[in-house]
Amino acid sequence: MRIFISTGEVSGDLQGSLLVTALKRQAVTSGLELEIIALGGSKMAAAGATLLKNTTSIGSFGLLEALPFLLPTFLVQRQTFAYLQQYPPDLVILIDYMGLNISIGNYLRRHFPQVPVVYYIAPQAWVSSATVRDTAKIIGVCDKLLAIFPEEARYFQSEGADAIWVGHPLVDRMPNFPSRETARSQLGIKDDAIAIALLPASRRQELKYLLPVMFQAAQKIQSQLPHAHFWIPLSLDIYREQIEKEIQNYELSATVVSDQQQQALAAADLAITKCGTVNLELALLNVPQIVLYRLHPLTYWIAKRILKITFPFASPVNLMVMKGIVPEFIQETATPENIIQSAMELLLNSQNRGKMQADYQEMRQNMGNMGVCDRAAQEIFQLF
Structure with missing residues (x-):
């Protein structure tokens, strides 16, 4: 057959x-x-x-x-x-x-x-x-x-x-992920350290449109939280050279991983991520997240002004229950300032984290x- x-x-x-x-x-x-x-x-x-x-x-x-x-x-x-x-x-x-x-x-x-x-x-x-x-x-x-x-x-x-x-098939995959404690131990992350996952790209175009704004935000977060360390799990190894070059340009305290992607996600205190399937993985791991996406400005203009395309949500986390569980910053709103504000609200405010994680449980029931x-x-x- x-x-x-x-x-x-x-x-x-x-x-x-x-x-x-x-x-x-x-x-x-x-x-x-x-x-x-x-x-x-x-x-x-x-x-x-x-x-x-x-x-x-x-x-x-x-x-x-x-x-x-x-x-x-x-x-x-x-x-x-x-x-x-x-x-x-x-x-x-x-x-x-x-x-x-x-x-x-x-x-x-x-x-x-x-x-x-x-x-x-x-x-x-x-x-x-x-x-x-x-x-x-x-x-x-x-x-x-x-x-x-x-x-x-x-x-x-x-x-x-x-x-x-x-x-959703990710439900079947999640038992393979390590616990938060195990993941942090395997990566050598101390209990009091702040681990932030950055997920800029699974497509080449996303390196161009998402990585700069994400790294600008990370740079400013690092200046406010000097003990934060960024973890960047690669979706494809071909992106390593460009990402590592940009890490040096932005002087980020960051580690790129290609064989410990699951650990990098499970260990995170926060994720700043492109829109995509990984949003659901993070939600199932109970990791607070901020979602962003950008396209070529002309593509976005044609879609909005000529084709009149609208959508209630972009992230699959929000689409699962058709409500805004995680913050989404799309196109013009995907700015370092917006990302930084949301990041600080989630990292420093346990009530905000708790609200998102409680909503994750509702999302889980719909999977x-x-x-x-x-x-x-x-x-x-x-x-x-």
Whole structure:
């Protein structure tokens, strides 16, 4: 039985790896021989998928931001179509990554309409005000949609999709994280030391637009709290050189880690982070956080002024319960001053920390019970 999985970027590789593990576990239980071919990254390969192409470094978010990746994405698309033509799969799973995955879905509909297609972790069309066309595209290419947010499932069901909520896969991953005490011990962090995690990028564009404002804020926090130390877990090792260079430029007391990412998150007293899946990991670890995001100014202007795109929240923590649990600073509001103010309010005010951590518990209830990936795998196998 051959399954083809398509995803991109760091978070898609992580979610894909959890699903691959569950699929293989279900296959053994069912006595099936399973081959998984994938577009993804090293985590999926380690879980047992055979990579057709590594796509973790060609992702982007935004109009102008996507331009440098058009040719690489086109080449991946051609290679994928050629593979599918030569080796038709028994089932296809699409994970997020809308641009390439919609193209793959449309190709399958034209050439292999009998092959079931599952969309797992659909693009967040349900969040934005400009969703009609994207929603139709997503529903049009899949036979079943496995939602990870309760509101996502309700939205796609209301639009006529065969959608089911399975829960968020990070729930299955969290038992692998060390406790706060263990993490701080492994990193050599003293009990009275202030550890601040900085998470600037999983995409190349984020180094350009987020790292400067994040490091400016960190520089000023350091001047006010000289005993603070910053921990920067790498999403991709290719970012190390640039980040370490900027650490020197800003004269930060900081450590970059590539093999202790979980420890760096679990040990933190505060995280200043880009918007993304890592926000949920931090919330599940009970770490207070500040979320920011910036795009190219022209991209943001087109989205707001011409396309009239609005969204209630950006961080998945807030989207999980559709309320503002963590502060979000988007585009013009993502300033060092705003970040510093929020950081001090969380670091120095136990009441503010307690309120956020109490709200985390409500968010946790909306993420589902353990066994998310196994439930998703069971739904997928029902389509064979």
